[in-house]
Every structure is written in structure tokens, then in C-alpha cells.
Amino acid sequence: MPPTEGETVADVEAVLCDGETFRSTALSDALGARGGVIVSTGFAFSAIARNWWKRFVRAGWDEFEDVSILGVSRDGPYAQNEFLRWLNRPGFQFFADVDGTVSGSLELLTDRTHMAGVSTPRRSAFVLGPDREVRYAFVADDWISPLPREEIEAAVVEC
Numbered sequence: 001m002p003p004t005e006g007e008t009v010a011d012v013e014a015v016l017c018d019g020e021t022f023r024s025t026a027l028s029d030a031l032g033a034r035g036g037v038i039v040s041t042g043f044a045f046s047a048i049a050r051n052w053w054k055r056f057v058r059a060g061w062d063e064f065e066d067v068s069i070l071g072v073s074r075d076g077p078y079a080q081n082e083f084l085r086w087l088n089r090p091g092f093q094f095f096a097d098v099d100g101t102v103s104g105s106l107e108l109l110t111d112r113t114h115m116a117g118v119s120t121p122r123r124s125a126f127v128l129g130p131d132r133e134v135r136y137a138f139v140a141d142d143w144i145s146p147l148p149r150e151e152i153e154a155a156v157v158e159c
Contacts, residue, residue: 001107002106002107002108002122002124002137002139003106003107003126003134003137004134004137005134005135005136005137006133006134007133007134008131008132008133008134009027009105009106009126009128009132009134010027010105010132011026011027011028011132012026012027012101012102012105013025013026013027013101014027014095014096014097014101014102015077015095015096015098016030016070016093016094016095016096017077017080017081017084017093017094017095017096018081018084018090018093019081019084019085019090019092019093020081020085021081022077022080022081022096027102027132028132030068030070030093030095031068031128031130031132032064032066032067032068032130033066033130034065034066034067034129034130034159035067035068035127035128035129035130035135035156035159036067036068036069036070036127036128037061037064037067037068037069037070037125037126037127037128037152037156038070038071038072038106038124038125038126038128039052039053039056039069039070039071039072039124039125039147040071040072040073040103040106040108040121040122040123040124040125041053041071041072041073041121041123042073042074042120042121042123042143043073043074043075043120044071044073044075044079044080044082044083044094045075045079045083045086048123048143048144049071049073049083051146052146052147053071053083053087053092054087055146055149056069056092056149057087057088057089059149059153061092061153062089062090062091062092063091064156067156067159068093069091069092069093070092070093070094070095071092071093071094071095072094072095072097072102072103072121073094073095073096073097073120073121074097074098074100074103074120074121075096075098076096076098077096079096080094080095080096097121100119100121102121103119103120103121106121106124106126108121108122108124108139109121109122110122122139122140123139123140123142123143123145123147124137124138124139124140125137125138125147125148125152126138127152127155127156127159129159135155135158135159136151136152136155138151138152
């Protein structure tokens with residue numbers, strides 16, 4: 001079961017991409033002084049990811065003070081960095097979750113129908129405090145519904 005409000009998520013380590021470089025980084029080291037927002041979208045250049053992340057850009061999520069914006073998808077670091085360059089927002093970073101370590105630790109992995117042997121994280125968002133405590137959790141019931149952006153933003157303000 002994915003984490004819920006009040007739970008503390010594991011301090012997993014995975015490859016973190018910043019649009020130019022990538023290095024193995026613990027979640028605790030990727031969070032800002034006030035915490036972070038983790039958004040799982042499956043694959044970086046999927047239609048859902050492009051749509052959602054452009055909305056985050058328009059909403060000014062890169063301007064959250066001391067709050068990291070961290071994407072998670074199953075693509076490798078080169079694809080993640082290309083996606084970040086496409087977004088053109090230096091404040092955003094992505095975990096290249098090729099082996100599913102991050103998604104698995106959040107219990108988000110689900111098998112994809114008609115994609116033999118492929119699992120992706122369920123569409124989700126978590127607002128974490130600097131101690132990795134979940135302050136807000138959303139896990140979509142389907143593959144296309146948008147994230148509740150305003151609720152996420154309100155949770156960030158409360159961090």
C-alpha cells in the first residue's frame with residue numbers, strides 16, 4: 001500500500017538527474033530545507049508527463065522556496081535529462097527509476113496490460129517534509145486524471 005499522510009518514506013537511493021548530469025543520490029539529500037514534492041508519471045516523454053509537467057511549469061512550482069520538485073519515472077538518466085532540458089526549468093530534478101527502486105519503495109509499481117513484463121508507477125504525488133514524513137499523498141485511480149494541483153500547492157505552503 002502506498003504511503004499515507006503521517007508515514008515516513010524510506011530513504012531510498014537512485015540516480016538523480018538535473019538536466020545535465022546525474023548521480024546516485026539518497027532521497028533525504030534531494031529534499032530541500034522544507035521538504036519536497038515527488039511526482040510519479042511512468043515515463044518521461046509520455047503524453048501524461050508532458051501535460052502534467054508543463055502545468056507545473058505554468059503554475060510556478062520551480063519557485064517554491066526550499067522545496068525540491070522531484071519527478072520519478074522508469075526512463076534512464078539520458079532520457080530524464082533530455083526531458084528536463086525540454087521543460088527548461090533548472091529547479092526540477094528527476095529520479096531515473098530504471099529498476100523501480102523508488103517506485104517499489106513507495107509501493108506504486110503496477111503491471112501494465114499489453115506490455116509484457118513492464119511495470120510502471122501509478123500516477124501519484126507526495127508532499128514530504130524534510131524528515132521524509134508524508135504531509136500529503138495522492139495516488140490516481142486511473143492513468144489519465146490530472147493531479148489535484150491546488151491541493152498539492154496548499155500542502156507545500158503548510159510545510
